[in-house]
Amino acid sequence: MLYYSLRHQAPPVDFRQATIAGQAPDGGLYFPERIPQFSARFLRELKTLDPATVAFEVMRPYVGDTLPEAVLRHICAEAVDFAFPLVEVTARSSALELFHGPTLAFKDVGARFMSRCLGYFSRQGQAKVTVLVATSGDTGGAVASGFLGVEGVEVIILYPAGKVSSVQELQLTTLGRNITALEVQGTFDDCQRLVKQAFGDAELGRRYFLTSANSINVARWLPQQLYYCFAWQQWPHAGPPVFAVPSGNFGNLCAGLLAYASGLPAQHFLAACNANDAVPEYLRSGRFLPQEAVATISNAMDVGNPSNFVRILELFGQEFEAMQRRISGYTVSDTRTAAAIRAVYEQHGYLLDPHGAVAYEALQQYLAHHPAAHGIFLATAHPVKFYDVVEPIIGTRVPVPEALGDLLTREKQSVVLPATFAALQQYLLAR
Ligand SMILES: *Cc1c(COP(=O)(O)O)cnc(C)c1O
Numbered sequence: 001m002l003y004y005s006l007r008h009q010a011p012p013v014d015f016r017q018a019t020i021a022g023q024a025p026d027g028g029l030y031f032p033e034r035i036p037q038f039s040a041r042f043l044r045e046l047k048t049l050d051p052a053t054v055a056f057e058v059m060r061p062y063v064g065d066t067l068p069e070a071v072l073r074h075i076c077a078e079a080v081d082f083a084f085p086l087v088e089v090t091a092r093s094s095a096l097e098l099f100h101g102p103t104l105a106f107k108d109v110g111a112r113f114m115s116r117c118l119g120y121f122s123r124q125g126q127a128k129v130t131v132l133v134a135t136s137g138d139t140g141g142a143v144a145s146g147f148l149g150v151e152g153v154e155v156i157i158l159y160p161a162g163k164v165s166s167v168q169e170l171q172l173t174t175l176g177r178n179i180t181a182l183e184v185q186g187t188f189d190d191c192q193r194l195v196k197q198a199f200g201d202a203e204l205g206r207r208y209f210l211t212s213a214n215s216i217n218v219a220r221w222l223p224q225q226l227y228y229c230f231a232w233q234q235w236p237h238a239g240p241p242v243f244a245v246p247s248g249n250f251g252n253l254c255a256g257l258l259a260y261a262s263g264l265p266a267q268h269f270l271a272a273c274n275a276n277d278a279v280p281e282y283l284r285s286g287r288f289l290p291q292e293a294v295a296t297i298s299n300a301m302d303v304g305n306p307s308n309f310v311r312i313l314e315l316f317g318q319e320f321e322a323m324q325r326r327i328s329g330y331t332v333s334d335t336r337t338a339a340a341i342r343a344v345y346e347q348h349g350y351l352l353d354p355h356g357a358v359a360y361e362a363l364q365q366y367l368a369h370h371p372a373a374h375g376i377f378l379a380t381a382h383p384v385k386f387y388d389v390v391e392p393i394i395g396t397r398v399p400v401p402e403a404l405g406d407l408l409t410r411e412k413q414s415v416v417l418p419a420t421f422a423a424l425q426q427y428l429l430a431r
Contacts (some may be wrong), residue, residue: 001064003030006310016066019117019219022212026030030218036061038263047233052077054229062222079113086234089350093363095379096231104382107142113220115146122152131155133213134191137164137300141214144179157183158191167385174410186419187293198423215251216307224255231376240265242375244363246272246355248301248307271329272362274298280329297334297389298354330362338393345394352366353383
């Protein structure tokens, strides 16, 4: 399998090269040259397969021969080494809980998969790799946890000061070792811009071998298809599900669409956004107008210019109508998000986090107009990650899961940086 740049000004590369490079030298995102099709046998047997086998079967065509089969099997098994339960919340909507990994958000799967691939590739002779990654909240923790102690890889995380939850901040600032956190005085879009600029900078290129761990990296993006397979394994209804996906940078939704293009059953997809709704707006108007990100209570989705939108366009052959037939966009305000958290807690005894709540709310709006449909909303984070938001809404404490360990008592360690490229460059060159 080869990957081409969506800007078409760089040569195609294999999985190994795409993973190491992150983005193409022309600044484009890598995209698979063909969409593998799930075999009839795979789809028939899917409901009986264990998660590691599903992961191996789905990822194998994308990886090709860049990883020996045994290595890929091992990486797959580690990447999906926790539960992905589908929990019925109302008669017609179920939560796909993607928060049972080590950092309590769905990004653990992609981050664990990618870190192990990159670790393997860097042991194959690649010089020391520096992962430079921007986070709107959860990527930082997942990537830090995935890469902690991985030899030959150093991780530098850029996060927007004051715009991530306290649990998220502790997860990405307290690990130490090969993980450094830069607290940028700006928004997530500033962080993302700085990372992109760093990749294009010749001086930094001489000092560092830089790669990214955002969902622009194929090794992080592609494994997210697995959630949709795991959902289908547990789906009890006759017709295929509607998937409501809480979206920011659109890696997750784009991966779901990829699984669908490979043959996984789905009725429809909902792009569920907070006030940062460039994609729902595009689905309404046909015009894509990236905005400055605004802060919301679902902060991991505060992305004004979603990177993976170009991949979604490519999947639909750049055809607006084709995309519109398959995806509906929803904008959910903070007020509606909070109301959904409260109502679901009171009426169904189920506690949503703000991101899952955005997807839940979008799904309810869709179901109201499609009386025969059943749906799945992706619960992308554990509510405890956002206890500062959730507790005042439900008026009670969120129980702290054991997985959090002693995190809340650890001390934050970060380097504060203005949101300018000059500052980042100076910091990196002075290290
Ligand atoms: C990152 C994140 C999202 C958005 O996912 P994208 O793939 O960037 O669209 C949604 N919810 C949570 C909890 C996240 O951490």
